[in-house]
Amino acid sequence: EAQVTQNPRYLITVTGKKLTVTCSQNMNHEYMSWYRQDPGLGLRQIYYSMNVEVTDKGDVPEGYKVSRKEKRNFPLILESPSPNQTSLYFCASSQERGPYNEQFFGPGTRLTVL
């Protein structure tokens, strides 16, 4: 089944404790991205990657890191999480980089930073 998977689905952590949220897609998509979704603010892009070893900042990159060492995986790293990073996170992938690209979303990771 074609899908985007994220782990963990739920995570409660404390301020400053490094964490990684994994994302994997099995559709051989080139483009992958991370979004955060907050009430009243909608979906905002954190980072995106057009291909292996190519990443770039989205609209809200502060406090996050990403890597794209292989095509299928795009982990999101929070080196020193803070409470304002409490949010619902989505990974997404798409086949092309063009303007008509359908984004396929993972099921989401709900992160709480205490």
Add this chain to the structure above:
Amino acid sequence: TQLLEQSPQFLSIQEGENLTVYCNSSSVFSSLQWYRQEPGEGPVLLVTVVTGGEVKKLKRLTFQFGDARKDSSLHITAAQPGDTGLYLCAGPTYSGAGSYQLTFGKGTKLSVIP
């Protein structure tokens, strides 16, 4: 970043009623997409509209792209409880090097009461 404004923000209607939600921008978009997000899941693409004035139908859902490609609407006929969800519009914004990001509106949260 080009902005997409969605209205209304919340909508609660009775089963069988008709409704329209709107997605507006001051900028021209080459295309617009509509996604639906159900609780606990990631957004799922409903439709992409590409040509100004284009109308697309998906069962009881009718999508229209404005002639000037600055706005779009989603009309639901005879709403069903299964239509409940968050409806998001999204449009591509050029981010350089031949790549496009997808900018999302904040969404319309629809509740259809049986």
